[in-house]
Amino acid sequence: MMLFNIPLNIPLLMVVVFLSIVLGIAFRFARVPTTFREYAIGNTPFSTAYLVATVLATAYGGRTVMHSVTEVHKFGLCAILTGIITGCLSFWIISPLALRMAPFMHHLSMSETVGSIYGKYPRVMVVLSNLFASIVMITIQINVMTIAIGMCIDSVDPKIITIISMLILILYSTFGGVHAVLITDLVQLGTFLVILPLLSCCIFRYIGKPMPEIISFLQTQERFQFSKLFQVNHNLWSMLTLFLSRLVFNISPPNIQRIYMSSDHFQASKVFLHTGMGSLYIKLFMLLIGLFAFVSAPDLPATVVWGHILSNISPLFKGFVVISLLAVSMSTADSHINSSAIMISQEITDIVYKKKNPDRHQFLLAKITTPILGIFSLMLSFYCNDLMELIKLGFDCFIPIVTGPFILTILGFRSSSYSVLTGMATGILAIIIWNKWVEPVTDVNGAFPCMLINSLVMITTHYLWPQKKRNKGVFDQANALKLWVNARASCASMRKENT
Numbered sequence: 001m002m003l004f005n006i007p008l009n010i011p012l013l014m015v016v017v018f019l020s021i022v023l024g025i026a027f028r029f030a031r032v033p034t035t036f037r038e039y040a041i042g043n044t045p046f047s048t049a050y051l052v053a054t055v056l057a058t059a060y061g062g063r064t065v066m067h068s069v070t071e072v073h074k075f076g077l078c079a080i081l082t083g084i085i086t087g088c089l090s091f092w093i094i095s096p097l098a099l100r101m102a103p104f105m106h107h108l109s110m111s112e113t114v115g116s117i118y119g120k121y122p123r124v125m126v127v128l129s130n131l132f133a134s135i136v137m138i139t140i141q142i143n144v145m146t147i148a149i150g151m152c153i154d155s156v157d158p159k160i161i162t163i164i165s166m167l168i169l170i171l172y173s174t175f176g177g178v179h180a181v182l183i184t185d186l187v188q189l190g191t192f193l194v195i196l197p198l199l200s201c202c203i204f205r206y207i208g209k210p211m212p213e214i215i216s217f218l219q220t221q222e223r224f225q226f227s228k229l230f231q232v233n234h235n236l237w238s239m240l241t242l243f244l245s246r247l248v249f250n251i252s253p254p255n256i257q258r259i260y261m262s263s264d265h266f267q268a269s270k271v272f273l274h275t276g277m278g279s280l281y282i283k284l285f286m287l288l289i290g291l292f293a294f295v296s297a298p299d300l301p302a303t304v305v306w307g308h309i310l311s312n313i314s315p316l317f318k319g320f321v322v323i324s325l326l327a328v329s330m331s332t333a334d335s336h337i338n339s340s341a342i343m344i345s346q347e348i349t350d351i352v353y354k355k356k357n358p359d360r361h362q363f364l365l366a367k368i369t370t371p372i373l374g375i376f377s378l379m380l381s382f383y384c385n386d387l388m389e390l391i392k393l394g395f396d397c398f399i400p401i402v403t404g405p406f407i408l409t410i411l412g413f414r415s416s417s418y419s420v421l422t423g424m425a426t427g428i429l430a431i432i433i434w435n436k437w438v439e440p441v442t443d444v445n446g447a448f449p450c451m452l453i454n455s456l457v458m459i460t461t462h463y464l465w466p467q468k469k470r471n472k473g474v475f476d477q478a479n480a481l482k483l484w485v486n487a488r489a490s491c492a493s494m495r496k497e498n499t
Contacts, residue, residue: 011152014319015161015326019168025187026172026180036362039177040108040342041261051258051271056278057185058254061332062144062325063387065286066306072290074302076223080287082243087283090250091276098259098268100410105265109343110256110406117409119417125424126402127347130253133398134340138377140390141329142166148325151310152318165326170374173334174367181334188327195324196285203292206312214295221298237444244448245395248403253343254335341369392445400427400450408455415462423458
């Protein structure tokens with residue numbers, strides 16, 4: 001197609017239009033924050049649907065979309081079942097935790113919650129762990145942008161478009177704060193939700209087979225037979241540990257930030273309950289794309305599945321694919337940048353400035369930290385581009401260190417800073433040992449087992465090491481009962497008002 005004797009690249013044009021729309025909406029509708037609290041979690045109540053959309057936009061990054069499709073091609077029925085379960089359960093396990101977070105709803109970050117119970121040093125550990133994990137997650141999304149652009153657009157160096165996309169993301173995240181992140185998340189998620197079913201329908205039409213014939217074909221394939229599903233082998237243990245790590249990885253700073261943005265802990269619980277149902281819709285379409293791609297070319301290696309899909313669709317649909325992957329990658333990256341900048345600015349101001357006008361310093365530091373994180377991750381992506389190794393590194397940087405202590409904190413664990421630091425140090429040591437000697441032999445990811453080791457050491461240290469009087473009694477049952485009674489009374493009151 002020619003325009004003024006110049007070849008018209010439809011996917012490239014669509015990417016330019018999409019990025020222009022995102023930038024325009026970010027600066028047109030996002031509010032300019034005036035306080036650090038407004039910059040971090042906003043100062044107006046958000047509807048449940050709004051928060052559900054932002055959680056989904058953060059959770060479904062570009063790597064998740066691409067990997068879900070290739071996993072179906074590689075592991076068959078096992079990938080479909082684990083994908084559906086993790087898609088729902090990873091959010092539903094946060095829902096009951098949110099009901100226990102009433103005492104922490106005035107906080108701004110996960111590190112502040114941990115620090116309010118265990119003190120300064122565990123809080124610093126949470127900040128550092130999240131910093132490393134966030135840089136890894138942002139780097140993953142940048143790599144996915146580059147891969148997606150490279151597959152669909154061959155007239156321009158994909159790194160150039162990736163750099164422009166990241167600069168746009170950094171720009172609106174720096175000056176607009178969480179409001180800009182949320183409004184662009186809505187645009188990006190909406191784009192993805194429209195394109196996803198269209199792509200699955202397009203591939204189904206390309207196959208040219210009715211659904212009964214597709215089902216009959218799948219029944220003849222070994223990897224889609226129930227009899228092969230639970231055979232204990234090397235791949236089963238590897239997938240099981242990754243499955244468990246994915247379940248708890250959503251207990252992350254960006255998602256916990258959405259809890260603090262809720263009007264109360266009841267709304268927060270409802271948000272993640274509904275998110276699990278919305279996630280099921282997205283997962284089903286992603287798995288259908290993988291399933292149809294397998295039917296069309298069952299003998300293809302998993303590494304070239306996306307190349308096969310894109311080679312059999314029109315340039316218009318290539319443009320849709322690239323902007324959908326770009327959209328979900330940007331929405332995940334900006335949420336991680338925002339939550340990390342908030343944590344870091346809070347921690348630095350508490351240590352350096354203490355009570356000397358902290359809000360102004362936090363606000364300024366968040367605006368400085370945001371572009372630093374984005375640019376550093378962008379530079380790192382040029383050297384680290386193995387997506388599977390990066391996602392495992394992201395798990396290892398966060399789950400063995402922070403997830404266990406945070407869950408125990410929400411469930412009522414009250415101990416000394418020493419016990420928590422001992423558990424965190426054990427988690428770090430355990431994951432280092434696991435990666436050096438266990439994983440090379442078994443190919444089993446150690447993030448989840450090391451999280452359990454961390455939690456076990458914390459509780460054991462609590463009983464074996466002398467504690468202060470206020471820390472005796474590992475779970476605050478009286479406070480838990482009080483919260484439960486208040487929750488029941490509030491629910492009864494809300495039902496009475498509705499009737």
